[in-house]
Amino acid sequence: MIQFADETTRPQVREMWKTVFGDPDDYMEVYFRHKYRDEATLLRMEGDKVVASLQMLPYRFNFCGREIPVIYLSGVSTLPGYRRKGYVRELLIKSFEEAQRKDVPLMVLAPQEEWLVGFYDRYGFAQTFDAGTEALPSLKLLLEKCHGDLHAAFREFNALFGQKDMTLQKSFDDFRAMVEEAALYDFPAKRNLTGMARVIDAQRLVSLFAACYQQKSFSIRVYDELLENNNALFTVMDGKVERKLPVDRSGLRDREEAAVDKKKPPRKPILATDVRELAQLLLGYHISEKGEPFSSLFPEKEPQMHFMLE
Incomplete structure (x- = not known):
């Protein structure tokens, strides 16, 4: 059965994330506080157990002179022992239906491993974003320039990327999460990501x-x-x-x-x-x-x- 997450299944989603991805607790605290939402999280259940899940995070995207809604797929995962049963396929198809229901015309994702490019190709995704070779503007330097004023730093950030065509946009809340996550690791250099898109x-x-x-x-x-x-x-x-x-x-x-x-x-x-x-x-x-x-x-x-x- 596929359902959305709620307060009773949320701990299982977090535990599965830790099991599958192995991220540090401080990173997970930032992610689940800023990005995770029950209503954006699809679950594949076996009885009362969450065995696979994905998150449909809302973003905006500059496309042909317009800003359109897109869904960014995150946390696509299946517990060991429940793989090769087609559960991720079921979740992806359901996510497409949800995107259609919400009038979202495009989905995007960032495959974390090279083999995932071929995996998502099966479901109509294509590579449309290349990994960058040059470092992006430093969030730390933006904050220093703005004397720690997060709102002013966001305005500076938005001035750099807000008008760029074919670029995923960030809200102030997104920016705050980015800064908190980067601060955990002393603001490492960031680059453009390999990404894929799926026409809905x-x-x-x-x-x-x-x-x-x-x-x-x-x-x-x-x-x-x-x-x-x-x-x-x-x-x-x-x-x-x-x-x-x-x-x-x-x-x-x-x-x-x-x-x-x-x-x-x-x-x-x-x-x-x-x-x-x-x-x-x-x-x-x-x-x-x-x-x-x-x-x-x-x-x-x-x-x-x-x-x-x-």
């Missing part, structure tokens, strides 16, 4: 892209093996998007379109992609490596994710 609502994201780049005109067929609503042909023109004909990989839809369009003048070829590549295209990730026509249609960006209490 393709139509909404493509519509925001179209509104931002009104001169763009193309049609793109998207395939998503897990979220049926994303299976569609999206036509972008004059800043708007038309969605039609769910994707049918058997080719029947292609024949239908050919029959319908037989009397219409020739048009540009329809592009085809899956939900993973769609995330990369919309976020502008390594577009130059994809070649034409994608490199002409989708601007190259540098998506950034950082300071995630890693």
